[in-house]
Amino acid sequence: MKVLAIYNIKGGVGKTSSAVNLAYLSTQSGARTLIWDLDPQGASSYYFRIAPKVKGGSKALIRQKQAIDMMIKGTDFENLDLIPADFSYRHMDLLLNRKNMDTRQFSRILKPLKNEYDFLFLDCPPSISLVSENVLQVSDAVIAPVIPTPLSLRTLQQLSEHCQSHQLEDLKIFPFGSMVDRRKKLHRECMELLPQKYPNMLKSYIPYSSDIEQMAELRDLIVHFSPRKKAALAFRNLWEEIQTIAW
Amino acid sequence: MMRTESQQFTLLKQQPLVGFKNKLKKEFALVEEPPKTIQRIFYDSFDWRVFESSGILEAEIHGGSTLLSWSQREDGQSLGSIGLNTMPQFVWDFPIGPFRDRLESILEARVLLPQITIKSHIHSLKLLNKDKKTVLRLFLEENTLLDPRLQQEYSLGKCLRMIPVRGYKKPYLQVLSALSNLKKRDQSLFDEALKRLDIHPKKFSSKLAVSITPDLNAETATKRVYTDLFRVLKQNETGLREDWDSEFLHDFRVSIRRIRSGLGQIKKVFPPQPLARFKKDFAWLGQMANPLRDLDVYLLNFDGYRARLPEERQKDLAPLYELLRKQKQVEHQKLVKILDSSRYRRLLKDWEHFLKDKPSQKEPPKNARLPISKIANEHIFQLYQKVLHQGQAIRSDTPEEALHDLRKTCKKLRYLMEFFQSLYPKKEIKTLIQILKRLQENLGDFHDFYLQWSSLGQFGTQLSLIDPASSNTFIAVGMLIEDLKNRQNQARLAFGSCFKEFASSEHQKRFKRLFLKQ
Numbered sequence: 228m229k230v231l232a233i234y235n236i237k238g239g240v241g242k243t244s245s246a247v248n249l250a251y252l253s254t255q256s257g258a259r260t261l262i263w264d265l266d267p268q269g270a271s272s273y274y275f276r277i278a279p280k281v282k283g284g285s286k287a288l289i290r291q292k293q294a295i296d297m298m299i300k301g302t303d304f305e306n307l308d309l310i311p312a313d314f315s316y317r318h319m320d321l322l323l324n325r326k327n328m329d330t331r332q333f334s335r336i337l338k339p340l341k342n343e344y345d346f347l348f349l350d351c352p353p354s355i356s357l358v359s360e361n362v363l364q365v366s367d368a369v370i371a372p373v374i375p376t377p378l379s380l381r382t383l384q385q386l387s388e389h390c391q392s393h394q395l396e397d398l399k400i401f402p403f404g405s406m407v408d409r410r411k412k413l414h415r416e417c418m419e420l421l422p423q424k425y426p427n428m429l430k431s432y433i434p435y436s437s438d439i440e441q442m443a444e445l446r447d448l449i450v451h452f453s454p455r456k457k458a459a460l461a462f463r464n465l466w467e468e469i470q471t472i473a474w
Numbered sequence: 475m476m477r478t479e480s481q482q483f484t485l486l487k488q489q490p491l492v493g494f495k496n497k498l499k500k501e502f503a504l505v506e507e508p509p510k511t512i513q514r515i516f517y518d519s520f521d522w523r524v525f526e527s528s529g530i531l532e533a534e535i536h537g538g539s540t541l542l543s544w545s546q547r548e549d550g551q552s553l554g555s556i557g558l559n560t561m562p563q564f565v566w567d568f569p570i571g572p573f574r575d576r577l578e579s580i581l582e583a584r585v586l587l588p589q590i591t592i593k594s595h596i597h598s599l600k601l602l603n604k605d606k607k608t609v610l611r612l613f614l615e616e617n618t619l620l621d622p623r624l625q626q627e628y629s630l631g632k633c634l635r636m637i638p639v640r641g642y643k644k645p646y647l648q649v650l651s652a653l654s655n656l657k658k659r660d661q662s663l664f665d666e667a668l669k670r671l672d673i674h675p676k677k678f679s680s681k682l683a684v685s686i687t688p689d690l691n692a693e694t695a696t697k698r699v700y701t702d703l704f705r706v707l708k709q710n711e712t713g714l715r716e717d718w719d720s721e722f723l724h725d726f727r728v729s730i731r732r733i734r735s736g737l738g739q740i741k742k743v744f745p746p747q748p749l750a751r752f753k754k755d756f757a758w759l760g761q762m763a764n765p766l767r768d769l770d771v772y773l774l775n776f777d778g779y780r781a782r783l784p785e786e787r788q789k790d791l792a793p794l795y796e797l798l799r800k801q802k803q804v805e806h807q808k809l810v811k812i813l814d815s816s817r818y819r820r821l822l823k824d825w826e827h828f829l830k831d832k833p834s835q836k837e838p839p840k841n842a843r844l845p846i847s848k849i850a851n852e853h854i855f856q857l858y859q860k861v862l863h864q865g866q867a868i869r870s871d872t873p874e875e876a877l878h879d880l881r882k883t884c885k886k887l888r889y890l891m892e893f894f895q896s897l898y899p900k901k902e903i904k905t906l907i908q909i910l911k912r913l914q915e916n917l918g919d920f921h922d923f924y925l926q927w928s929s930l931g932q933f934g935t936q937l938s939l940i941d942p943a944s945s946n947t948f949i950a951v952g953m954l955i956e957d958l959k960n961r962q963n964q965a966r967l968a969f970g971s972c973f974k975e976f977a978s979s980e981h982q983k984r985f986k987r988l989f990l991k992q
Contacts, residue, residue, distance in 0.1 A: 256571050257555065257574070300640060301641055303607065345554070346572070446605075
């Protein structure tokens, strides 16, 4: 099982919409896929119409009192399952901070699933915390959506520095342009600058699109309800690029 | 892993699907999809590798699109599904990704063949919860099996399939209890189709499937082994003629080699006269098949060859690939002619008669009536000792021929152990075959690398004659030859430790225990 963290320290950059659409596309290419909605706000769970609740909450999950496979819910799409969000995830940091826990706790929790799935997507909450440290520790790659603005560039820098200072130098970070509006000069300039600064920057990017915003209203994925739309095709290109790198 | 199992129920012949569907819709908040008629084609290799790995590969063809689903035969659990424009023949024709990688470990170089075709008329229903999330799927189906051999159709009846959604057990149990008056189907659609078509996947294996008892006479027991080897040979002929994949020739050749090895090793069991003729004719047949197999090996290894060259040189091997591909076509045609020849047909006919002939009553050869266990023990142990002697005589400066001779003796020993493995405790004989296999792998590498670099040298020369300007290809082939020579040297260097392990006193005791005492 390859673990892909969809992560950025900054919020509102399109992490969830990327995670759910990419996860769907991975199942379309034949993979058995799981997505873990780690954000207490539960947006991924919402898109899949799955109640943001896990039995026993984050305590049962982190302390492994409840087997993880009992928490898995099937989505409406074959071979795509979800570990839902739970409001108690907001206290996950505190649980991870207790003794006997280290940054490898997620690895222990996920171990029973490693032969059952090909890809695990982690839809991560923003900010740097013990949760994100666990995420980085268990991940094979970080897929980082970046809105091409100076502020996003700064958070990308912070993420790279964080990885280096936590013995995660080998962890590959793959940024990609998210919510890119090519009508804006600033976006165009930043999109040119990013690959120079980050050689791992992916070539595909996701344009800003009202179709993506429609996902919340329909509680569906754009790659499913409008697969021919520009944004859906952009996700398809992005997935093809990621799969080549990650597999 | 605890999972809610999918269920299948048999519906009565006279029960109209639409009526049953409406009844269900009255009871549950079901959403219906438009009914459809699809074709389901179950794919597998000739030797049913997907089946043997407890899987099913089912292509659903509907409206010009193909959805290939891989699932576990026992519980229907999905192992992935992939939408395809055209059905790939080989695993390397699939898009890169986990589906392909997992399937490759099962299929290797085998072609996917359509094994079973079912026409299905399906009404699909979904049970939704208050959030309009699907929590259960139901399929009402009427299935017809197509038999391409007899150009016939068989009705497989009507059924209801109930597919749970993971994590939603309650709605599943509710619907299940409402269906308690229905009869559960005792076998899956796939298993029923196999039965109706009288297909037994195990019969297509190239592995020896002979069971003999220790006190059976040598003549009968050996004929049983030959009969099974002949089954493999005949089974693979069509695929070899049609060139479906390289494994048909491989298995065809292996059965010839095994027959030849048996004819040479198991002595004084059959009269010398038919034996000498069969030895000669099977040797001829094996020889005729060699050039094509060599080309298959180079082509199968080609990606590996390319990968061992520096990236900028890899494209220079393209003309070599083309040459090998063309040569392969030529050699294939030659072999097909052999298969059409009267000598081959006569050999097959006479060999079959020989195998079916009853044991001769008057003056049987010396060993014909002896119990097979005695013959097997003696021959296997003699060959084992020969392997030990030949191996122990090899030093770092011993000429290469000695390693080739040892490789051949090992092969003979391996075949005999496999022929008669049912005479010995399963675990012990398997362990000893594994021990021998490790030594064979080293000797095989040494020999294969030699064969490859010497043949590639000849192909390189051919290429330079065809196109004197192709110096880049010539250089790339040269680099490849150097690499293969290095690998051959490495195999030679590793021989010492491989043989030491094979000949360890612990393993010697095991061989003695199994073959000397009995």
